[in-house]
Amino acid sequence: MPVSPALAEDLAAAVADLYEAAQGTIIERIRDALAADIDSPLWLELKAASIGDLQAAVQAVIDALQLEASGAMQQAVAEAYERGQQAAVAELGALAAGQAAAATSAVPAAAAVDRLANALIADTGPVHMRILRQTMDVYREVIAHASSAPLLGAQTRRQAAQTALDRFTARGVTGFIDRAGRSWDMRSYVEMATRSTVGRAAIEAHTDRLGAAGIELVMVSDSPEECPLCRPWEGKILSRAGAPGARTIEAEHATEDEQMVSVDIAGSLDEARAAGLLHPNCRHDVRAYLPGLTKRPPKPPGRGTYEDTQRQRYYERQIRRWKREAAGAMDEQKATAARTKVRAYQARIRDLVDETGLPRKSRREQLTAAR
Structure with a gap:
C-alpha cells in the first residue's frame, strides 16, 4: 500500500x-x-x-x-x-x-x-x-x-x-x-x-x-486540505533516487516486453521533500509507479481547507493550554475559570468539525498524566 x-x-x-x-x-x-x-x-x-x-x-x-x-x-x-x-x-x-x-x-x-x-x-x-x-x-x-x-x-x-x-x-x-x-x-x-x-x-x-x-519511480497522491508547499507535487511522478530536475524518459512498460512508455518525471523524491512535500503533518502519500499501468488516483473529497486544519490545531493547543492552567491553579476559583475556557474551545472544535467534516482528534486535546 x-x-x-x-x-x-x-x-x-x-x-x-x-x-x-x-x-x-x-x-x-x-x-x-x-x-x-x-x-x-x-x-x-x-x-x-x-x-x-x-x-x-x-x-x-x-x-x-x-x-x-x-x-x-x-x-x-x-x-x-x-x-x-x-x-x-x-x-x-x-x-x-x-x-x-x-x-x-x-x-x-x-x-x-x-x-x-x-x-x-x-x-x-x-x-x-x-x-x-x-x-x-x-x-x-x-x-x-x-x-x-x-x-x-x-x-x-x-x-x-x-x-x-x-x-x-x-x-x-x-x-x-x-x-x-x-x-x-x-x-x-x-x-x-x-x-x-x-x-x-x-x-x-x-x-x-x-x-x-x-522499481525506481513513485507517484505522489492527491490529498484534500493540501498546503501550498505540497500542491505543486500532487499527482507527479518522481524518481526514487537520482538527480533532481524535471525530465522525460523512455521506460519499459511494466507488463509488456519491449514496449516503451514516455514518462514525465517532475524531479527526485529528495528534491520534492526538500521543497516541503511530506512534511510532518503532510497527508500525501507516495506509491510505486509502474510505467503504462499506474494511473493518477482521483482526489479524495475535501473536508474543509488547509486553513481549517490549522484552525483546528490552534483550538487543540488552546484546550491543552487551559487544561495546564487548571492543573496549575492555586485555588478552585481559578481552576473553574480555566475549565470553562476548555469547554469553550471544545465547543469551537465541535462546530468546526460539524461544518467541515474534518475528523476530530480527541487525543490531541488531552494532557497526558505523568507515569
Whole structure:
C-alpha cells in the first residue's frame, strides 16, 4: 500500500505525550512549592531557601524523561521503518513473482534505524537543558513578582503568585526554533521533530523495498486540505533516487516486453521533500509507479481547507493550554475559570468539525498524566 508520514503519526504522538506529562508534573511541582506556607510572613525566605530542593525535584523529572524518551524514540523509529517495509510488501504483492519475491526479502534496517533515531535524540537533546533553565527562571520570577506586588497594594501574594505562574502554564516551556526559524513550545517541537523522523523512516523503508524490487519511480497522491508547499507535487511522478530536475524518459512498460512508455518525471523524491512535500503533518502519500499501468488516483473529497486544519490545531493547543492552567491553579476559583475556557474551545472544535467534516482528534486535546 502507499506510504505517507501519517502512517507513523501515532508513534510521534506517543513520544510527545511523554514531554506533555513531564511538563504537567513540573507545573505541579512549582504550584505545590509556591503554595506551601504562602500565608507565612517568612514566605519569601522559605521560598528562597527551597530553590535547591525544587531544582533537584525538576532535575529528577528531566532525568527520567530523558531516559524514557530516548528508548521511546528508538522504538518509534524502528516501528515506523517496519511499517514502511510492510506497506511496500503489501503494495507489490500483486506483481510478477520475481518482483514480489524481491520485495519480501527484508532490507537491512538496523543501520538506517540507528542513524535516524540518533539524529532525533540529538535534535531533541537541548530540550532537556531548556526545561530546567526555564523552570527555575519562572520560579524566581514568581517569587519576585509575588513578594513585590503586595507592597504596592496591587494584589495579594497568592494572586500575584498565580498571575506569574499563569504566564508559564499558558505558554509551557518555549523557545525552540526549527531550521525555518519558527518558534515552538516544547510538546509541539518534540512532536514535530519526531513526526519528521518517523515519517522519513517509513518512507525510506518503503522506497528501499521498492528499489529491491527494481522499481525506481513513485507517484505522489492527491490529498484534500493540501498546503501550498505540497500542491505543486500532487499527482507527479518522481524518481526514487537520482538527480533532481524535471525530465522525460523512455521506460519499459511494466507488463509488456519491449514496449516503451514516455514518462514525465517532475524531479527526485529528495528534491520534492526538500521543497516541503511530506512534511510532518503532510497527508500525501507516495506509491510505486509502474510505467503504462499506474494511473493518477482521483482526489479524495475535501473536508474543509488547509486553513481549517490549522484552525483546528490552534483550538487543540488552546484546550491543552487551559487544561495546564487548571492543573496549575492555586485555588478552585481559578481552576473553574480555566475549565470553562476548555469547554469553550471544545465547543469551537465541535462546530468546526460539524461544518467541515474534518475528523476530530480527541487525543490531541488531552494532557497526558505523568507515569
